[in-house]
Amino acid sequence: MKPKSVKRRSQSETSGTLLAGVWLLFLGLALVQVLLTFRGLRSEAGMDHAQLARQVARGEGWVTQCVRPQALNQVVKQGSGLTEKGIRDTALPPLPTVVLAGLFSGLKPYFDFAPETGAAVYVMDRVVAGVGLMCWLATLFFIHGVARRLLDEKVALAVLLALGLSQSFWDLAVSGSPRVFLMMEVSLAARLMTALLIRREEERSVWGCVVGLGLVAMAMAMTMWLGVILALVMMVAMLWVVPHGAKLLPMVAAPMGVFLVGWAWRSHEITGDLLGAGKPAAQAFLNAGRQGNIERGWADGLSTPSLTLVVRAFTYYGTQQFQQIYGWLGAVLAAPLFFLALMHRFRRPAVKGMLRMTLLLVVAVALICATLGGLRSGEEEHQLWVVVAPLMVVFGTAFLALLWSRLSFSNARSWWASWGYVWVAVGVSALPLITGLPQSVRSGLLARGDLAQWPPFWASRVGSLNRVLNEREVMMADAPAFAAWYTDRVALWLPMKRTDWPPMREVVKAADLKMAGVLVTPVSARVDYVGDVFTGSYAEWPDVVLRGPLIAFDREMKTWPDFPYTVPIPLAAATTGEGEGMALLMVFYTDRFREIRPPAPKKEAEPVDAGDGVTEG
Template sequence: MSNAQNQFDPGILIRRSLFFLILIILTLGNLFTLFRGLNSPHAMDQAQIAREVARGNGFSTKVIRPLAYEQTKEHQQSAVSFIDFKDTYHSPLNPLLNAAVLKLVGGDNAEQWQMGEKEMVFPLDRVIATVSTLCFLVSIGVSYLLVSRIFDEKIAGVTAILMLFSQTFWDYSLSGLPQMLMLLLFSCAIYFTYRAVEDSTEGRPPFLPAIIAGVFFTLLSMTHFLAVWIALGYIIFAAVAFRPRGIVGISILAILIVPSIFVMMRNVGISGTPFGAAFFNLYNGIGGGQEDMVMRSPTPPGLLNNGFFSTILRTMLLQSSDIIPFLGGIFVAPLFFISLLHPFKRPSIANFRWAILLMFSVSALGLAIFGISTEPLDPNQTHLLFAPVMTAYGLAFISILWSRLPLVSSAPMLRNVHHMIVIVLCALPLLLSLPSRARVGLDRKDSGGVPHWPPYYAPALNLGLNKWLTEKQICFSDQPWAVAWYADRVSIWLPPSRTDFAALETEAQELDTPVAGILISPSSHGAGNVSEVSSKYKDFASLVLDGRVFLATYPPGLSIYDKDQKIQEITRRYPFRATLVGMDMVYYSDRALRAADTEN
């Protein structure tokens, strides 16, 4: 049958129509009925930076990390304003994309996007999630084209279905993190990488597709700095595999370096170092997984105190043991590594897998140095990008083995059963959770939706804290990213030391941007048991646990924040307690606020 006739095959049309129907239902359902707002600190941080870019303020941030502030102040050798503070922590491309969309919808105007009294989900959260989701959906299409070119439409279709039914992919899509933009750029990059491999194996010059792939890898590196490791893996492969050897690799390296130089020059001008505050992401890896603590203190501890090689080995073992969750929960994706032993007949298929392996291995080394965890929505997760292409190789390997079974050979109707089994097993996490999530979403639809509480409650910040703080006032908080995004106010990450607190407070006062209060939320007191909270928040443990103790002793309710000898001077300056969400989210203010919400 000809290709033209195949296009009008009723079975194909029904399957494709069903796929797109499910895609539309899942997309609309996740963005509206099931959507609960952003729930990632990095996503909120990048979103508020994007809003500042849309306002014409450049890469400014309202999230003040004490270490980043101290780094900038030391370089400038003078006091640095907390207002319009320049960010050197995040990669630029995702905020730029979100800034363009926010500008288009008027998201730079805070009044236009003020929450209604009955709204539980911040409207701009849905805008950010929509951008990420659209990147995910387009990446499914690009992956389908790539896998169709490598293998066939059947394996491409199953790969697309597995992506669509992966709960992990949807979680990252709705989080607002840059992973879905990265997935789109990576899918485009490896599509042209495969075109280059094809040209090379067939005797044609691979230069043009290889360079186009290099451009996409460069954009990928500008979306997340850790993606530079993936780009380095590609450069090594290109330098060895494409003729003339070295020329293609050097050309791609030059393409990568040019925009990187501009970013590094900007960072040097602000912070005095080419990597800015992003350098301290190393404390997530070889620094022992203590980036949060380090960022909250103006003085970092020794970077290699936890043992360089033991930390790298431990993280490499973590990546190996949890490879299935890292690859989107698609259990056939790790079979890619076994497929390396299979002698594929087409040279392009056989050679391309070594490119994927090299990029993945170099990326894994980068993650071992910079750190990755099994926590949901880890911002350093880059293994997810490899899931579609590895899934395709895993499916191809299974299909080869399945077709050789005597039972399948004698019963052609069984030739696609293995695809059905894989789809059902991989889709179970999403399918099992969908009814309960849909029930909650539909029940709360009339009441404005379901927030990601704990720890985030957008109405309390957008309709409460926003009114209590002026644009020239600052607050300390355990979730400064949420304050910056929802309340649109400058917030300093609460340091563990009262000395550091007092120094930042004095600095803000001298710059005419006084500190007006301290916000405590479940981001701190819900982060672990009492000993863990005390270890993390040190001098401010009593302040963090004050609401918990009050509830545990109610009635009458015992307050401990004003009885701690270590921070008595601080509590005297912020004696007024205003409840934003009961005693779970409390704002300690320097002045009395609404009488109904305030206790002294």
């Protein structure tokens, strides 16, 4: 018996050493992503949470600089209105903002973004990206625990490597998107549900798991409003897969219910509506349109939904998502194999229960994406496939291991027969990272002064507007979260209709503020065909959207008489071909010629009294 014990201990030590090496590799990749290849935030939702967190950290309260027309109309009706700091926010779920505000409170000296000093990447962007990376590493930890408890160490290692070497997930982690928070919470919920099912099998107490699931469900609702749907699906799964789950359900649902009731009361106090500025998130399900289009409407209402339009959009986007599903699942080979794993009859009750829970989450995500158009440009935050992809990888890898075990090899005890499926699953999934990371590192080292998420965002260029604008001046923008985050001033979203422009300007004037102009980025021109500009989200603003690009062809698109901001300040341009001019892809239109102020001088350190009348610099 002694030799077997020594052998078992040796295998355990080898497994632990290998696992430690894998985690060191992931930590190294995290540092590379945030220090060498990082180009700034890409998620507008992430920028929105970040600018609100900066306001909270300053002590300004829950006041947002990213002003949505519908939200502005709501607070004006309630008598609070707009100030130089912004408006009270009810649109964003609080959890990402609270987490970021806690970190920002100790980093106030870095709030000012001064691109003229050569800093192409905002320091606070790296802080936000660092939080996303910690959430991603926590997701890997939880998912590895799920695979290890349900299956075995080898499959768990394959799952860990396949996910951890997927470039798509690293890109999501540093984008600033709140989806990385939601992905971590879904993974933690899966880990707790796994423990609950196993404890039920062993007839042990499950109350700790139940309390944990209740807190996680509340966190999901506090992260994204779509997280409420996933939390409800998780509760339905509990009724389906957990013996006597109905008795446990109240403890899981209670924390989320308390939060939603409290938030609805707060929203009603601020806006007069229980849903507050988050109302468009619910209205989007009935309109078959973009949530942003509803938020950009000045009137607090919704046109009568067309059933034909809803069905047509549902069918179209429901089909489109499955044509692109491999990429939206992080390009991990094992993820789409989840659908084949549904055909296998797993024997262990806990495995069957988790498979059913994952199936319910997948169905919910498919319905959300089909209803909201989560795969089209401009609505990436509705794309929740990445949130459930780690769970799908667990069962897809298990199915791949089963298939591999059915293959006949000349030497059944060979290393390839035992570990081959791991190399296949990991190798294919890691190809984008292996081929792209060296070039990304090289670009990060050679072009550090010119890094940007371009198109559509160029942080250092829009940050330079502070050398042009004066105090108490605000702007309108087609990407208000981007403008507010990098200029640290109020940015109002360009409304859907031109008739909404005058009342918004009156609100700005009543607040003793001045509208400086309009920032136009490639966001408003992000269409499949040029003609779509006249029928899309910015159909009433073609003179603003197309004027910059048409300059390349020596064509001047006259602005409408009611638009006073005719003087362009170019921020980013690109050539359209040999012999052609420069197309202005990011422009700030203002009402007059403005002088660019020189960079503010660096503050010298104050002398420190060293005693006996002697000072040290």
